[in-house]
Structure formats: C-alpha cells, structure tokens
Amino acid sequence: MECTKLFSFVFYLSCLSSLTVIQAEDPYLFFEWQVTYGTLSPLGKPQQVILINNQFPGPTINSTSNNNIVINIFNKLDEPLLFTWNGVQQRKNSWQDGLPGTTCPIKPGTNFTVKFQVKDQIGSYYYYPTTALHKAAGGYGGLRIHSRDLIPIPFDIPSGDFDVLVGDWYSDSHTSLKGFLDSGRPLGRPDGVLINGKGVTSKDDKPMFTMQSGKTYRYRICNVGMKNSINVRFQDHKMKLVEIEGSHTVQNDYDSLDVHLGQCYSVLITANKEANNYLLVASTRFTKEVLTSTAVFGYENGKGAPSTVLPPAPSDGTDGIAWSMNQFRSFRWNLTASAARPNPQGSYHYGQINITRTIRLSASSGKANGKLRYAFNGVSHTDPETPMKLAEYFGLSDKVFKYDLIKDVPPPTIKGVGDGESVTIAPNVLNATFRNFVEIILENPEKSINSFHLAGFSFFAVAVEPGVWSPEKRKTYNLVDAVSRNTIQVYPNSWAAIMLTLDNAGMWNLRSTTLERGYLGQQMYFSVVSPERSLRDEYMLDDTQQLCGVAIGAPKPPPYGLA
Template sequence: MGHGVTMFIMMLLGLMAVAVQGEDPYLYFTWNVTYGTISPLGISQQGILINGQFPGPEINSTSNNNVVVNVFNNLDEPFLLTWSGVQQRKNSWQDGSLGTGCPIAPGTNYTYKFQVKDQIGSYFYYPSTRMHRSAGGFGGLRINSRLLIPVPYADPEDEYWVIIGDWYTKSHTTLKKLLDNGRSIGRPDGVLINGKTAKGDGSDEPQYTMKPGKTYKYRICNVGQKNTLNFRIQGHSLKLVESEGSHTVQNVYDSLDVHLGQCFSVLVTADKEPNDYYMVASTRFTKTILTGKGIIRYTNGKGPASLNLPEAPVGWAWSLNQFRSFRWNLTASAARPNPQGSYHYGQINITRTIKLVNSVSNIQGKFRYAINGVSHVDPETPLKLAEYYGVADKVFKYNIISDAPPANLNMITVEPNVINATFRTFIEIIFENPTKTLQSYNLGGYSFFAVAVEPGTWSPEKRKNYNLLDAISRHTIQVFPKSWAAIMLTFDNAGMWNLRSENAENRYLGQQLYISVLSPEHSLRDEYNLPETQLLCGIVKDLPKPPPYST
C-alpha cells in the first residue's frame, strides 16, 4: 500500500473518530427582554416582550440538542427565566428558579446553557421572578424526536402552538402589591390564545390555516395564572398523541381540560366544511366563565365561523374521569431507543412516602399559602449556591417539615422550605388538597408517574387504586378540591429542584418547596460543576470558589 493511500486512510479514520466523539448540535439564541405596550384585551398595558414578541419566540429543538440562550435584561427589575418541564440532567444551575441562581440584574445579561436530553414533547418557558409571568415573557419550547426514533403517527402537515392562559389587565407590579399587602389578585379579566382573543365581529384574521384533508399537530399549553382552561375546536375532534414528554394512547376527545402548567399535543384533521372555525379556551370551576377565541381558516374557506360555540363540560368529576383516560403508549419509543414500556415502575419497591398537604392562613393580616405548615420564602442567597459553598447552615435549615403533615395546618411557619432526598431512591409523594380550590403542582428536573387522582383523603390501602402499568410520565399533577393525588419517581437527578404550585398567587405567597438531591460521590458523573459564568449574590458573592467535582 502506498504512502499516500496510507495517509488518506489515517486521515479518514481520524475524521471518523472526531465525528464519533463530537458533541450533539448546539442551538444559539439571543433574547432581549423589554417592556412594551400590548393590548390583548383591548386595553393598553405594559407587557414583557422577548425580541419584541408577545408571546415570546419559540425554541424549536430536537432531543439531545444543546441550547444556549443569552438573555439581556432591559427591564428595571431583576429577571429570571425557567424552562418548565425540561429535565436538566445534572444541571439545576440552569433551572432558572430563585432557589438555584441569582436573578439577572437590570441592564445586564446571563447565558443559559442546557441540554434537552432524552426528551420529546411540548413545553414552555416563563419568568420565575415576582409576578412577571402575568405580563408575558413566556413562549413555547418544542423538543422533537430524533430521526432514528420513530413517532407513533404520521408526520403532520404542519405544527401550531396554542398558548392559552387567563389574563389580567392590571400590571404585574399592581398584582405584586396586592399580594404583598395580603390581598388576593382576584378574578382574571379574560382568556388569551397566543396572546390575543378574537372579537367575533367578522374582523378577526385567522391565527392558523388548514388545507382540506390534511392533519395538523396543535401543541397546547396553559401558561395562565389561576385557572384551569378547557380547550376545544369548533366542530373538530382532538386526537391526543403526547402529554409532557410521553406518547399517549391515542384517544379522541371533544375537548381537553388543561390545568395550570400542563401541555398536550393533539392531531386535528381538516375534514369539515370549508369555513372558518373557532378555537375556544374557557375557564373551568369558576362562577363566571371567561372565554378566549381564535380563528382557524380552511385554505378554501367559504364562510365565517359560527357564533354557536361548543360548550365546555361542567363539574370536576368530568375532568377527573378524563385524567383517568390518559394512558402511556407502551408500544411506542420515546427519545430513548428503548421502548417506554420497558420501565416497569410498578415493580420497584417504594423506599419513602412523603405526604404533602396544602393550606392557607392569615398571618398578621396577610394571606400565606403553605405546604405541611411551612410557607416558603426565597432567601437573598440562593439555596443551591449556599449548599455548594458549604454555608447552607447560615441560609436555611433542611427538613423543617416531616414526611407527614402536622395536626394543625393553620399554624404556619414562614421560612425557606427545603427537604433532602436520598440519591437514586424510589419515592412516593402524596398531594392532599383539603381546600375548595383545585391545585396544580410542577416538579423541576424530573418526570414522575402520575399513578392516581382520587376524591377524599389518602390512606395506604388506597394504593390498590394506583395505575402501576401505564400511567403517563409527566411533570405536573392536578389535585382536585377535597381530593388527593399520588406520584412515583426515582430521585436520580442530582441538584436542587423546585416543587411549586402553578397557581401564581399560591406560589408567590409560599406554596412551594425545594428538594435537595445530593450525590454522595460529588462526581461529575452525577452533577455538573458551578458554571464559570454563574451569577453570584448574597453571602457567597465574595467567597472563594469551592474546589470542583472530580470525574
């Protein structure tokens, strides 16, 4: 073999090695966060825009992509973004909550770097500071399946975001002042679909168009402040195909209850008369029903949408039964090459049961919401930073709540609420809701198996009602009034993770906690080091940086 041929083969092998060892693709975004005048309900108000957009721009990613978002804060207040449902493996530094990082100061920027690893599905991002989410700053985050992993349905003609939520015409600063003064933010003023609502007077332009006979994917997320919303499309059925990262059994629904923080993906086929049709989102479980509308137009449309809107269901028993109909598609693959059904969660021994009960009390004339008698407040030094720098004892105490609620839930303590979870243990968490208001919870950094939602109070014998075969793996769970919900998960993602109410009022006034999951080896195999660019604040700001974790 000639020298030239040998050199060529060596170069080719070298390039192949580089390709094999190369990183997954990177996606780069530069976002300018500003105030801007918006009028989603016909009343001019101050909104929070990202690159001038309300809602903000979409992140369109694929499983295993590395996402880099450089956020410039041009507001007059500190600001943070969190990535709801994105399981940032080993990387709670980028979670964007006040318990893990310092907010971005006005006039400065911070670059988020995270990987959407082993995930698919529909998610969203939003501001985690103050009441900023009530002014905007939210948008869709799509994670597509890699090409080598087939999805259990044909490629749609197109994909559309349906970002729904209740809306206040009061400014975010006014809402914050109301809560700071111990008052409620009251009832919302309307419901938005993608930042607007149709007037219904014939002047509305369509939000989306559909070709006759084609099928489209609609990614629906409730980014609102207070209310569950029922979503439906006039005259069309919704085939559910994905919920918060799980391919589902493809049941067909006339409408879907979308609780706070939840997302669904549905397929809709343009198989009706060629006209305009309304998308409808309306509040559930409220005395006064607020409704938002948006137009979908057939490309060969011949007439306006009918003003006869489809009715939403009544009562929460219907919503509970809908939850029970959701099932994991055990024959489909997810982001991982392994079939989803290979994870037999129902056969894993539970090592710990944590029962969390929400409550509300009036403390010195001000409302506070609590979990197991503790109403969380964010300290000046983020919890994760305090823990990493070895000064946690100066900032917060671990486990001030027990695994069972106290007898008197009216006695509320106001302080940081942090519990420990042993790394890689399989845990059962029970949420019990003794109030008359529906609750919705989100857990950062994880997906869990939502095995049961039932009326009444929980007891160990209720485990016989658990779905231990094909419960959906998700990151939010609703708890109906005077009811309980059970989830199961393995705490295998080291970090400091936020468990929070998705009701903005409850969350702001303390209905949240953090779960510290520490790897005993302090190894890079389990958790990333403090990023070089990490913002520092509080008592760690001038401390020497701890030695990094080893491999």
C-alpha cells in the first residue's frame, strides 16, 4: 500500500513537472517606439520623413522563432497610424496584423501596445506603416526571425548579419503624393533609390557594411519601395542565395538578384577578394530611365575608394523580363533543410494535395467617378470606418460590408489598363473555408510589372508565366520544390499561380505591394472562419484592443471555447 502511495506521489510530481514545461511561455521581447516626424535629405533635398526613436530606417526587430513581441507605439504624428509586420504570419491573431481592415488605428497623441508571436517562423521580413500614404515618408525597418538553437540551419553561422533595405523614393512629401492619388493622378516616376535610407553616395563615404577577410556574412535584402523592382549586385562578389521570406533555398550563386516590391532575400557574401572597399549597387528594373544608388561595403583596413566601374545590370536584350522570369524559375526550396519546426521543409508534399477551390484574380485599372482606381475582378477595395474583422467579430458585418462581391472567375470585361471600364468601390471580402487547400491565380493584363503579398500565410509559388492562364497551364507547375513564401511578382501580360492551405483563421489581406495600386483599391480580404469558434483555432479580441466605428459600445460576443 505504501509503495502504491509512493508511486502515485512520484507520478503526480512527474505530471506536475510536465505540466509546468508545457505551460512555460516563450521568451518576450519588449520595445518602445516614439513615432515622430523629422527632416532629412535622403536624396540631397530636405524633406519630412517618419522617424522611429529618431531613426530612419527604424530599429531592427531582432527575434528568434516563437518569441513574443511587445511594442508600445507612441503616435506623435498628426494623423492616425498603424504598422504591419510584412510576412509575419500572426498565427490565429489577425487582430495584430496592423491593417485598416482588421485594426483600429492609433490616434494622434496616444499610444497602443501591439503584441504578437513569431510562431514557428524563421527568416527575413520588414515592417512599415499602412495608414494614409505614410510609407512614402519612411517608418519602415527590418524584422529578423532567427532559428532556435535546437534547429540547425543549412549553412555555417555567419560572422555578421546585415539588413539591406532598398527601394525607390519620392522627394515630394507623402501628403502631396496622397493628394495626387486622391485627385485621380498616378504618382509618376520616383526620384531616386535609397539603400538603408540613403540615396546620395560620395567617394569619401565610410563603408555602410564592414567585413573581415576570409569570413562570410549574411545580407538580408528587402525591397521596401513603392513602385519599382530593384536589381541588387555586389561589386566583384557573388551572392549565395540561402533564404527567401522564411524558406531555406537551394544555395545557388548569383551575380545579381531582382528583388521585387515587398520581397526579402538572404544572401551570403564571402570576403575573399583583395582587402579593399567595394560598391553595393541597387538599380530600378523595367523602367525607361534606370535609377541607381550605391553604398560602400568594405574590408577592415580597406585600401582607398571603390572602383567607379559598376557591375552591369542584367538584360536579355529587350526589357529584361525573360531574364528575370528565368531567375525566378531557378529558385528552389531546400527539401532537406530544417524548417522552423524540427522537421525537413520537404516533409510537406503540397503537390499531392487535391485542390478544393481555384480563385482567379485579375488585377486591373479603371475609373470610378472619373478618377483612377485599381481593382481585383472589377471591385476596388475601400476601408470602412469600422475594420471588417472587428465588425465580423461583433456580429455587425451587415452594417459595414457585404461578402463575396467578386466571383472566383474575373468578368470577361476585364482587359487591363486604359480601357476606361468602370469599377465598383466597396469593401472587398471573400468568404473562404477554413483548412481548404486552394489555388489562387493572379493575372496581370497591364503593361507594367506588379507584385502581390498575402498576409497570414506562406504559399507555394508554383508558376510565373507569360500569357493567359488556363487549366492546361497546370502542367507547367512546380509541384515538388517551389519556394514557400508570402510575396510574388507578376510580369506584364502574365500570370502567377500560388497554392496554400487556409489553416490560419482570421481576416487576411491580399494586396498589390505597388503603393498607388494598393492605396487606390487593388487589395482584398479573405475571411477564414473556424466553425468551432475555438481558442485552438483563433484568439479572441484582447480586452486592451482599440475599438472604433460601430464596435464602440457593442455587446461582446460569447467567449470562445477550448474544443
């Protein structure tokens, strides 16, 4: 009997110990941001920019998989403010995605604490403001998610880790640019290209990045711009591609990389040349006039100024699209590398899953009330006063928006740009079934390249091809080792196919990363609802969450269960 009691007590202690381990929280990282205006001269001319803690670009969020991120944001601008965490999946938590369709903005002169977890993710991302046209004033910064120590990465730990935030830039203020778009005018050509907030380089500049001879460094390159794809190249050094937006890739070497709007790539650079200073070059792609900026990267004790002979930009003899498309095809998922969880990336055989729904989205332009608008399948999105996610949660959707204004197939009238067809301006929300495996076709009938980002998920970019999509085109899909990512470019008069499982309950945004297109309506939301209303599938609205619109004073819905 005493043995039985002793065994029971030991078993109880063992269970209690296990329970303690299970309930232990992942580490927390705390930040405080003071968001203000400041005056800088990124292109040599003083202009108003958005600073975070007096920095432009803003501070890097340096985290590890499963960390909890807590940011107390003080809005000292004169307008409402939101930030999105571009590429962070916000598992079960679209409340914190930082978009006007999901979250009430932070009012001027107030603060709000954002809380999210970088759950089961690794990779290179960035953040930026989503309200008004604030992105045109800056307010962006890098966001790194490192692998946990117990999960190996498929390359030696680099001797250094650098953020390279590149993108085009306008010398006009963000308020002037917003005025152009509100009046129906497009933004036109940018004025320059910035590398980490700087667009004017002199031969006497100190290196932006410094390396030691013989060592290897990781450069996380993100295109945080507004209009153009950017080609990046390192003078006299090859880039070994190792990661795209959270996925380890087959490690091919490149002389240059096309980084399209919203995309992030990690490359390794080995300091195996003469100890000198060199130029990192960023130039626009697919533009009549090429805009170029440079930054100095050098070796410790480097000798003298870098060579003024820049490495040439790629071209296939025409506009470079065929070259760029072939480069996309060269990107491959590293099937044997570990993912954020301790299992190989290639253990998820996406090509063997039956597709339950195909959604074709034609991204085109048109007019409403005589003004320029951009749309998906003829509907140009507008954000209502009450975020759609908030209205849905309180059961007030019918007072704010209608579901399924667009169909899964674009209307035959969609032809592209300059056709003068009218578009419908309305909140654009499509119902989607939780855990369905879907195929989304992104069609670009226009004459310029476009790029699209899907929040809340990683998808398999199985094809980017010229022409018009048809079911027969599925024969061209990469169903084995397409890279899992969150942003995909679509070339002029071309299409892209992505495949994904809708396993993240919430309200999730699909948008053009071209600033004027997204601002003028080329975005939409997928409402992915768990029928069980369970905390296992989605978090409830936090008591500290800001309320606005019809949600103010509305009775709270019943709490979610634990099923």
